Amino acid sequence: MSYADLRELHSALNTASDIAYALESQPTAEEAGQIVDALRRALDAARALGAAHGATGCSLHPKGAVDPLYGDKEDPLPPGWGRCLLCNDARRRAGAQRRGGR
Template sequence: MSYADLRELRSALTTASDIAFSLDAAPSGQETELLVDALRRALAAAGALGAEHGATGCPEHPRGAVDPLYGDKDDPLPPGYGRCLLCNDRRRRASAQRRGWR
């Protein structure tokens, strides 16, 4: 469990609670959307707490940053690449270095 995941869970739950307690008897569509978004964030954060390989799927950096270029689960990944920003950055730098030496 990482502190960042726990902090995100607490933040999302606090936001959802604040929204829920401020709702009127007939909440607007925008208010319910905000509540649903906060609850989805909380659910994702709670799921990340117990995930073996976190959002990155990387055994070396399970709680690391997700690569924004390949962060979507539906995006095709280049051979050897995963969703881990740290590993992908290392691969990009190595690839750029090899191209520069030729």
């Protein structure tokens, strides 16, 4: 986790909050735009915090693709599998080869 990203997240959320609480009943387009900008900054900072760990949780491919079948209740992943599409695809292919598939 980056301290700078966390500070940016706090700053952006505080800015958005300050603007929102100072609004009159009919905010101007400029005021609404300022809130949107602050919330976008907050979203970018939050994404940067999450990127440090990677969406996949995989040590080999922390920024790789997330397996779209992850968490599917109809077809749950086997125990020990994670969210990394690259690793799960390799596991699926290895399993197919062991079963005599292609």
